Amino acid sequence: MTELAGRVTSLDGISAADDDAVLANGCQHVYHSQSSAIRDAARLFRDSDYHLEHITCLDLRSDEGGGLRLSYQFNVHGTSDRHLLLVDLAPDAHAPTIVDIFRGADWYEREAFDMHGVVIDDHPDLRRLLMPEDYTGHPLLKDFADADPERHIMAAPMSEEDEGDG
Amino acid sequence: MASQSESSTTSQSVDPDLSSVDPEVLVEQVRPLVHLDTLENLLNHARANSLWPLTFGLACCAIEMMAVGASRFDLDRIGAGVFRPSARQADVMILAGTISRKMGPVIKTLWDQMPSPKWAIAMGGCTIDGGPFKYPGQYAIIEGADRIIPVDVYVPGCPPRPEALFAGILKLKEKIKAGETGYRRNPA
Ligand code: SF4
Numbered sequence: 001m002t003e004l005a006g007r008v009t010s011l012d013g014i015s016a017a018d019d020d021a022v023l024a025n026g027c028q029h030v031y032h033s034q035s036s037a038i039r040d041a042a043r044l045f046r047d048s049d050y051h052l053e054h055i056t057c058l059d060l061r062s063d064e065g066g067g068l069r070l071s072y073q074f075n076v077h078g079t080s081d082r083h084l085l086l087v088d089l090a091p092d093a094h095a096p097t098i099v100d101i102f103r104g105a106d107w108y109e110r111e112a113f114d115m116h117g118v119v120i121d122d123h124p125d126l127r128r129l130l131m132p133e134d135y136t137g138h139p140l141l142k143d144f145a146d147a148d149p150e151r152h153i154m155a156a157p158m159s160e161e162d163e164g165d166g
Numbered sequence: 167m168a169s170q171s172e173s174s175t176t177s178q179s180v181d182p183d184l185s186s187v188d189p190e191v192l193v194e195q196v197r198p199l200v201h202l203d204t205l206e207n208l209l210n211h212a213r214a215n216s217l218w219p220l221t222f223g224l225a226c227c228a229i230e231m232m233a234v235g236a237s238r239f240d241l242d243r244i245g246a247g248v249f250r251p252s253a254r255q256a257d258v259m260i261l262a263g264t265i266s267r268k269m270g271p272v273i274k275t276l277w278d279q280m281p282s283p284k285w286a287i288a289m290g291g292c293t294i295d296g297g298p299f300k301y302p303g304q305y306a307i308i309e310g311a312d313r314i315i316p317v318d319v320y321v322p323g324c325p326p327r328p329e330a331l332f333a334g335i336l337k338l339k340e341k342i343k344a345g346e347t348g349y350r351r352n353p354a
Contacts, residue, residue: 130266130268130306131267131268131305132267132268132271135267139305139306144305145303146303146305
């Protein structure tokens with residue numbers, strides 16, 4: 001375990017994942033984290049000259065339970081040292097923003113909100129990213145059903161006559 | 167006073183009673199009195215040979231559209247290579263790529279901003295019926311360009327080869343020369 005990994009695991013609410021998780025994710029360091037610890041960890045990585053590789057969200061719900069999982073990956077130039085922070089959340093849960101720590105987190109957090117409905121607290125501009133702004137629902141949730149599949153779509157293909165004198 | 171009453175009498179005397187006229191006959195009568203057939207043909211010939219497409223691409227098909235505009239295939243050979251950056255100057259919309267739900271209303275706005283007569287070419291499977299992204303319950307795309315604007319020519323492929331788009335544009339030229347005047351706000 002590197003010195004940085006030791007400092008990450010010493011934060012409140014963060015523990016190192018077992019070797020299986022390391023193998024499954026392809027990152028040298030994998031942690032499980034409480035959502036309250038995300039900001040502390042992000043600050044630690046930033047102060048160690050790491051950059052944010054991505055934030056993504058997964059819906060892991062199945063018959064056996066499970067919830068949403070946010071994953072944050074932090075990389076550094078120069079060495080092949082990759083750190084992955086896994087945050088398990090209940091559906092409809094909130095997570096803190098790290099936009100003020102890593103500016104690049106902005107659109108990742110908006111995507112997590114748009115696709116999975118994770119509300120990012122204190123985000124400066126939490127709008128939908130990919131779906132139209134007046135859309136309802138979060139398409140990548142397993143229980144998603146499109147409320148209005150014909151939104152923005154004419155019922156039938158349009159011909160020149162349909163346009164009339166518009 | 168005298169002139170006023172005079173004019174009102176005049177207007178009354180020329181005001182025909184329209185209620186008894188068959189509406190279809192009426193419409194026929196208010197069409198242009200002179201239709202210059204030769205002039206119209208000449209205009210269509212000019213339109214067909216100077217199609218100005220709107221500069222925009224939607225996805226991978228746009229790469230093939232760019233190839234069509236570049237030197238190897240050279241869209242300028244048939245006068246359609248003047249891609250316009252403004253909808254106000256364009257008269258053909260080449261829909262090259264996937265139409266996402268968020269983009270749909272934007273494309274409709276651009277189409278409405280183009281002056282008539284105007285034509286649309288749907289390039290690739292995505293703009294024909296959703297292509298590879300069409301499945302029950304999909305949330306992301308509009309399944310076919312003709313669900314938002316009227317389309318004149320469909321070019322199949324994923325993506326269509328540049329030759330195919332070329333064939334599509336030539337087909338559109340044929341249609342225009344044959345008198346398909348495209349969508350107009352006030353059809354003559
Ligand atoms: S039809 Fe195929 S090549 Fe064209 S935009 Fe769709 S996916 Fe891409």
